[in-house]
Amino acid sequence: MFENYDPREGRLLSLLDVTGKLAPFPPGMPRLTDEQALAAYKTMVLSRQVDEWAVSLNRQGRMPTYALNKGQEANSVGALMAVRPDDWFVPAFRELGGMLARGISLKQYFLYWYGNEWANHMPVDTYHMMPISVPVGSQMLHAVGLAWAERYKGNDRIAITFMGEGASSEGEFHEACNLAGVWKAGVIIYAQNNHWSISLPWSKQSASKTLAEKAFAYGFPGIRIDGNDIFAVYSAVKLAADRARAGEGPTLIEGLTYRLGAHTTSDDPTKYRSDEEVKQWEARDPLLRLERYLIRTKHLTGEDVVREREQSLASAQAAYDEVEREPDVVVEDTFRYLYLEMPEIMQAQLERRKA
Numbered sequence: 001m002f003e004n005y006d007p008r009e010g011r012l013l014s015l016l017d018v019t020g021k022l023a024p025f026p027p028g029m030p031r032l033t034d035e036q037a038l039a040a041y042k043t044m045v046l047s048r049q050v051d052e053w054a055v056s057l058n059r060q061g062r063m064p065t066y067a068l069n070k071g072q073e074a075n076s077v078g079a080l081m082a083v084r085p086d087d088w089f090v091p092a093f094r095e096l097g098g099m100l101a102r103g104i105s106l107k108q109y110f111l112y113w114y115g116n117e118w119a120n121h122m123p124v125d126t127y128h129m130m131p132i133s134v135p136v137g138s139q140m141l142h143a144v145g146l147a148w149a150e151r152y153k154g155n156d157r158i159a160i161t162f163m164g165e166g167a168s169s170e171g172e173f174h175e176a177c178n179l180a181g182v183w184k185a186g187v188i189i190y191a192q193n194n195h196w197s198i199s200l201p202w203s204k205q206s207a208s209k210t211l212a213e214k215a216f217a218y219g220f221p222g223i224r225i226d227g228n229d230i231f232a233v234y235s236a237v238k239l240a241a242d243r244a245r246a247g248e249g250p251t252l253i254e255g256l257t258y259r260l261g262a263h264t265t266s267d268d269p270t271k272y273r274s275d276e277e278v279k280q281w282e283a284r285d286p287l288l289r290l291e292r293y294l295i296r297t298k299h300l301t302g303e304d305v306v307r308e309r310e311q312s313l314a315s316a317q318a319a320y321d322e323v324e325r326e327p328d329v330v331v332e333d334t335f336r337y338l339y340l341e342m343p344e345i346m347q348a349q350l351e352r353r354k355a
């Protein structure tokens, strides 16, 4: 199937247009059902409301720096719905929707951005998720290792990892792709190409036309998809997951998307990108596209939309209030859990911090 969408020939998988109309599915293409689409919509609304509330909390002085997901929701929500709940989920830091699809609570998510180390104490056998990874690029290698380990143990579990397009400039991206190809690891590397690495555009990250085409040099397929189209995301990831589970190896998926908000609450994107560009992408908002589809197919009414937004905002507010009632964040916790035994250099840092 991937041969039909070779990025080197300028092909792109897109199924849902901006008016919410779904194209006929090519034979054999897995399809997100309408029931799943409605569930995805609810998760995306929640993700959007959480994001907007987080920015508001930051402006109120109640939330430290926060990384926004707004506009990118379809990528991780669609992807997580296309893998099994026990497949490894190895995120970067812009996969709130995927975390919600995996069943992570809002409180757990907010604890992380509040700076509480307990956010990373997640029962691994329940969520099969690695902690959020802020060091750009480091997580892809973990995913390849996990996928390979599962194969070694004779299991059919696979791994899916996320990255931004800027992370392809890191050495770890090369190392992860190279090993994944050599080992035929059951891994899906999902790059959310939101066009900007903070203020740096793709044209300054790479001379390659597409990110997806880099996969071919490592000996596995790469595909470019409309990352603001949840149907395309689901189909591509399901195909890649089936491939990985069958022992056929990795896939690199480049989801074309856009972060409609700032890089983080500390960033001002008006300094480096134009209003026209933002407007163009607002018209391709993944949430509105799905909403139009669900209204068109009578799975959703205008009243449902308002109710869903209100309930999601109320959940976000309640979850953060709960986080603020937790005992104070302990500085030592930041140091305590990285290594089984704290190396000397970290001990010295901790002493300095305490002083």
Ligand SMILES: Cc1ncc(C[n+]2csc(CCOP(=O)(O)OP(=O)(O)O)c2C)c(N)n1
Residues within 6 Å of the ligand: 094, 134, 135, 136, 137, 163, 164, 165, 166, 167, 168, 194, 196, 197, 198, 263
């Ligand atoms: C190794 C490393 N270098 C630099 C940073 C600072 N930093 C945080 S996000 C970011 C840009 C990442 O861009 P991209 O990979 O495209 O992901 P996006 O933020 O667009 O989702 C940078 C440089 C970091 N966190 N880690």
